[in-house]
Amino acid sequence: MKKAKRLTALLLALAMVFAMTACGDTADTPSASQAPTPSQSAGPEESQTPAASADGVVAPITPEELGSGSVKWTETKMSDGWVQVTNEGGETLGYSADSGVSLIQVDGYAFKDLDRDGVLDGYEDWRNDDETRAMDLASQMSVDEMTPLFTHGGWASFGYSIEEGSDDYVYIQNGGRGGVTRSAASSGNTSMAISWVNALQSLCESSGNWGIPATISADPANISNTIDQLSLGATFDTDTAFDLGVKTSRMYRSVGITMLLGPQTDLVTTPILARATGDYTEDPALNRDLTDAYISGLQSTWAEDGTDLGWGEDSLYAIVKHYAGAGAAEGGRNDHFDGGRFDVFPNNNYEAHLIAYFDAAFNLTRSITKASGVMPNYAAAYSTDGSLGAQVGGAYSEYKMGMLLDTGYQGFILTDWQITEDGGAGSYTVEDLTVAERFAALYKNGIHQVGGTTNLEGAAEGFELVEDELGEDEALSILRNAVYHFVLSQMQVGLYENAYVTSDYAFNTVWNNDTDAYALELQKKSVIMLKNSDNTISQSDGTKKTVYIPYQFNTGSAASSSAEATPASWEPAMDLTAVGEYFNVVTDTVGDPSGSDADGNPVYTENDVVRAGAADLAGCDMVLVPMSSPITDSSLTDEGIWTPPSIQYEAYTAKTARRESIGGTVSTEIINDGYGTKSQDVKENRSYYGNTAARSSSYGDLEMLQYVESAVPGSCKVVVLMDAKNPMVWSEVEPLADAILLYYGTSMSSGWFFDETLLSIASGEAEPSGLLNLQQPASMEAVEAQAEDTPRDMECYVDADGNTYDFAFGLNWSGVINDERVQKYNVEPLTKVENIEFYYANEK
Template sequence: MLTVALILGGCQGSGESTKKSIPSIALEKTKVKLELDGQIFRDLNKNGELDVYEDINAPIEDRIDDLISQMTIEEKAGTMFMPGVPVNEDGSLEKKADATGPGARYPAAIDNIDKGKLNHFNVWSIPPDPSLMAVWYNSLQSHAEASRLGIPVTIASDPRHHFSNTIFSMAANGFTQFCETPGLAAIGNDSLVEQFADIVRKEYLAVGIRVALHPQIDLATEPRWARISGTFGEDANLTARMVTAYLKGMQGETLDENSVACMTKHFPGGGPQKEGLDPHFAIQKGQIYPGDNFDYHLIPFEAAFKMNTASIMPYYGVPTDQTDEEVAMAYNKMIITDLLRKKYNYDGVVCTDWGLITDVQMGPDITWPARAWGVEELSPSERVLKIIQAGCDQFGGENRPELVVELVANGELDEARIDESLRRLLRQKFQLGLFDNPFVDETKVSEIVGREDYRAIGNASQQKAITLLKNKDSFLPLESNTSKVYIEGMDSTVVAQYARVVPTPEEADLAIIRLNTPWYPAETKNPFARSFHHGDLDFKQEEKTRLLEIMDKVPTVVDIYLDRPAVIPQISEASRALIADFGSSDKNVCEVLFGNAEPKGKLPFELPSSMEAVENQLTDVPYDSENPLYTFGFGLEY
């Protein structure tokens, strides 16, 4: 130790500054090398000289200046768009005719690079083997390296680390599965949230995902809203604590080559949707504030700003009666420029939510209109201009760079304004180290993604988040291997490890029923809209009667998955024990029910006692239903 200290001291005292070097994995994979004074750089524009933007030791702002000076308007415009792209299961880059999944209808990433000069992409479905995602990613970076300026690609993803029954989490495909974010809030442990985010960061880095389209810090003040499963519940201060820990685990103290940049959403809070109808669709009725509680929804974002969230995503909703224009958030200059940029001095990337410019044809007679609420009459070009003038930098889910080029060519948009957004977008790439090392080590993926110790932490989160709401006569925990059990909504091979499974309630000593919070498809032809969990939160008469008949025959434990606050007064009354989960496997539910783990959750939102109470709530106010069945923060323990 003494020798090392002396050596370090000698170096520090020599007056020599430490120079950074291109990482070895980049030197191994890059095809555009330049050696200068014994040091190797990436010659991204292939001119045989070390440009400032290629110099790993130059100040980032100087590198940005140099790169912007070399970019054409087409290259600048391409940087402002982030469409979704398919990822082939074999890791190849070309578009496959038989491609399936959410990205199948879209052009391959390489086509976007070649034709539109794009360099930001959103991935949905990825190969079942995450190592092949890394193969695809490295091949894509090599393709980008061969472009005129060699600008590296940034890959973004929605959450894919939760045990989830909703469409808003991507399939885990080998990644560690935790409970959903309301479950993290139910546990309420800041250190666990930071640990969760750190594991997500490491697994994302392993496969090349550098931007997280999360966390979602909207407040669940309207219990019918379809996106509550992505939130931390309805309490602003709890959510502020959670997002602070989340960003620390994902980004670190400063954004660097070890970070995943977070796009925190949905500014200024998307929870108070009228009747809970989501503004992804024309069925929405506006984002409303009958309780005059707009500022309450900003509290979590204020915490995110303190943690320097790299990006912000506004939502689709129209802030009804809150600004001088009844237009959606990303079109709204008072929201983006006056509130976000000026009041909060936010100078990070602002990226719109997906699909604000272009209609999507979903079938012969089904059009999903662009989410241009309040400006539907504007042309696509006019929409692009209004969004940029509002203060946004990037267009999520869109691939229309030609519109930006046209606006500049026609004199309607100043190129200096484009450079302003470009500076933010490029700064993030430089901070993440992508210009110096865009590659990952494909051979290390299996050692990092889904590690056994990570999975143990994920399973523990699923268990701890389970919230015990009722336990009549200490019915729980159950004794293993002593009962005959009738089950619904569970895998019998899993439950058979704990008890004997029988086919009917009449044969059983007890029943275990796993339920999902009810939802009812919206009245629309749009199939995507019909998959959103909209509508009432209670079981209707036929199904409720069937469930109550089972509970009348045999003592019943009910587990309900709360992706929204369920209305279940009669089910609660008839059950012998009632638990809630926030994304949990059958195995982890059984671990809790049979006493191998303890439920530690506290409700992150209240459970209303009736649909009438839900309908009478103030949409923007937390814990506001009359005489709730279970209050915010309620939770028993064994």
């Protein structure tokens, strides 16, 4: 009944949109909260445009002869092949001369005739506000033209052109317009990205009846070596977050990307969370403020004087994720797989996981764009009493999606990837449905676009099921609403004016010396000094210290279907040239390889290094030991046994874990109780109690530290450089180190953290200022004792200097940091949402 009521409410809201548009009043249209003024497309004052009709269509305008009268536009052929049109006091346009699109002129201004019908349609008129234009377009499209827009795939053709017959070519020709890529934003790909983006947009412009551009999305959230989310969390600095958002949007836009599949705002309320590297923190208030600041910088276009211009040419549409509760994964398991099927809330603390959405992303305080898009999560929020809704993924959850509608959210809703496909990343919660039935369920649940699929047939068949169930009118309203929101997201970032990019701007904006300098300063802000016994690291007096950099053995790898075999090797733990800029260097030597492979070719073995001698080490001030934090994910073995997660290097046996998991699939089994057969519900037990996780894959780093600590004299201080992915158990590392620098350098875009960042701090040239955004556990037993849904509830590690590695802890040259950041955030964690009236599913 509640679902029917919400569906009715959705349809009534859409009907009101048409009515408001017909009256020329768009203040209450969908996503009106996202529109700054009328919008960035408001035209010159003297221009008058017709109001929309009751069905949302704006009456077309008959143009004047091109070039006649008082011409207020000029054309320029750009070096990257497309044509730029500059309107005096109006929008700058871009189009491809090869696409079949031409210009039309009204009131002396130029407009693109995207549908090639010779008149100026409402959606082509950049003087109209975005909402009116989006409604005009959505209201005119046929079902066959709209259902492909319910999909958002992955662009597979990255290169200098789009080959006819390629997957992307076929997808576009058949009406698809959404796709994700990481290639366009990668180092060394800028020239290719410009060519590919322009070819893709030209193809879109020439395909179909409406000239709809492509939305190119990207993931992850950092580009040009700027810091990612955990690193940004460690700065505790909302001004830095805002500035990073502004610059990130410009960088992504310069290579043609208009939508960020992020930021990821899951609260890391369990330290074993497999996907922690993509988040900010475990603290709801810090998470809220960073989310607000970053998205505000990202979505608005900002004038040089700091004026908020709202949606515009520098705007990057944010899809905040994963709504909601993905940080409370039982066992910390990755919800891309069935192992991560359940988020659990043992302290009934689900509401805390909504704060970043309803108190930040959907109610921005720094930007007049107001609200971002949203991506529902994969996993089911587990409850035994139905308080968190049905045991299905976020996009299928009536409770989660209903809360968006009930509280007035009107932004764009894009699902996570592959949730409609058999065997897809998140279809494990709806295994009993066909692909078409999954699409149908998403249509009815208010979803606007399905991520990770180009299954146009499934989208069409799903709509037919909705039509059979609800009737043509209701089904069509649902579909138009979805298309409206997608088209609106494109309108807001200016794609219908100009979807093309230039090489000069791109090379001046990404992957250059200026962005390297900016990234370096950001990285320095994110490094956390956890330990500094006897001022091992102090402000430099200008003289170079001497450091020992040991060599590390790499065992190599066997060939696979995606990579060639790599031979074993010995390599210095850090770039010796980079280290030499800051220190005098002592290191090991490597002899000739003493082993051989199956073909008799020489290969290195673990015996081929000659370690630095005692005399050399006696002259060293410190030894730098780069390490990667340990993380072993919980998994199901072929024998059906759940192994424990672990964040220590040594093997771990879960002797204090729950004997029975909170989450578990309930199935019906037929049993014989001696009196006959009967059916009985049986709940799956996903507990890993008593089972053992093997040594961490990074155990060799601990062995290196143990060797170094035993080899160097007491006068040579041991400095650990910890590349962290999660919190970790420090009892294996801290006693062997005189100083510890923690940084978050491992993410989806691994390898972006500069050695120079760490060396500048270790040498005393730059002062560390980062703070712990994640508690560090006293032991694995402390990990097991904390609740998955509750922030900052863990017993924390205490080091030899008496410092507790708790939230908001960090050191600088003077000692423990206690500045305004610490005082603001090191308070009782938030648990309640302010901007909505929260309710459980069984309360309404």
